[in-house]
Amino acid sequence: MITRAEAAYLGAVRAFQNPMLDLLHKRHAPLVVSLLSAVFTAERPTVVVADAHTEIADALDQLRAAGYGESLPVGTARDLCRQWADAGWLVRQVLDDDVEVYRLSAHAVGALEVAGRAGGARARVSQSRLRTMLDAVERLAQDADPDALVRMARLDTEIKRLGKELDRIQRTGKVDEVDDEQLLEEAENVLHLARELPADFARVAESIKAMQRDVVTALRQDERPTGDVLREYLERGEHVMESTAEGRAFAGALRLIGDPQRLDDLSAQLGTVLRHRFTSRLLPGQRTELAEIAHRIEQGIDLVFTAQREASYVITAQVRNHDPLRDRQVDELLRDVMTGLQSWMPDARRGQPVDPLRRLPVAEVEHLRQTTGDLRPQQQPAPLPDWDDGADADVSHDEARAWGGPHYAELGELLAGFGPGDVDVAAAFRAAPDALRRPVDLLGLLEIADHQGMTETGEVAFVDAVRPDGTRRRLAFGAVTTRPPATTPALTPALTTASTRATTKEQIDE
Structure with a gap:
């Protein structure tokens, strides 16, 4: 029987095994957060590997020159990036033009958002946040209740309320102004919700990539008939968006925000908000973040679609080139190489020369054909007919x-x-x-x-x-x-x- 305290402790242990929390409770977490947030921005989601190493090295030199050398980790920028990639904070990938880049993982994006909220303005319990929760609960109850009479009563009440408001505006010609303090609270609530979007989009993209890796791994280990493999994995490749829970959730959200007209309306509405006088009380960074909400949504959608295209391409290419016998031979060869290295490394000394393989083994062939076939045709071709150049001279x-x-x-x-x-x-x-x-x-x-x-x-x-x-x-x-x-x-x-x-x-x- 597990006690309540033990269950809570085991849940906390599992939570801190998540790479996002692992990043935040490390000794050098402030350095990792600051460097990743400086190198990767919303306008620059991917960075060339060489450029990232150079920028991080310059940042480390600046911090050492400022007197923070004792609190910095030991190692070069390349070593740090390799450690961050092994920890699951950076993802290394090769683009179509054979350029190798880094991008933040979903765990790193979430950690940066948590650090940004903790270091920024503290979220307040406001009317806007409570109304968002109440509206969400009301919508959930409406979607969960199948009673048609209850739905009709709710719609009738809403129509009457809106009708009264319309009659008042038509009669008076005035719209009730909202207090600047309330508008400020609502704007902060919108920013709070918008900060969650990059991590959500990144999680969807990584779930698709994880599904891609699972499919390719299963394909390499599959021993079923090739026809069954083709049918199953090509179907998964075509419907990759429906193969994960995150992908299905994103597909549902895309039906809401995927309309270009809706995104244009969102940009126009944000422009109306930014022209209001209350936005002068926002920080410059908050105003910029508010103006770029629509752009962030477009970037997130493009990130997910790119991951979907890459997964479909990789799965389809693997299925087309799938050869179980060859894959097993490659796996066996790699295991032999690793076994040889493991047996050689314990006794090897630093700088010890290694004898290279100067020639490939000779193939054991029992018999080679020593004569070639007669290339001459069995009979000579028919002679060409005589051609009279002046036969068709009389043409009208x-x-x-x-x-x-x-x-x-x-x-x-x-x-x-x-x-x-x-x-x-x-x-x-x-x-x-x-x-x-x-x-x-x-x-x-x-x-x-x-x-x-x-x-x-x-x-x-x-x-x-x-x-x-x-x-x-x-x-x-x-x-x-x-x-x-x-x-x-x-x-x-x-x-x-x-x-x-x-x-x-x-x-x-x-």
């Missing part, structure tokens, strides 16, 4: 012109006949006679439309072109409209020159 002008360039003059008249107003180029081409519906005439029609000024509709148009030999070809292009002038314009020199240029049948086919 009309036949050559039929396989030549676009008929610009006729095409211009075709577009002018559809005017005035916007003309669909695809419709004009479909209505043309067969002689003007060659593939090359479609290019000429688009060239004339571009010369006259054309507008893309964003759709895809399909037309059937007819070659001079009667063969048809279906073509697709971005649908455009043009507005031809009232009279057929004179052809430009470029179009006139192009109309006299003929190409061969093979060029038109290309």
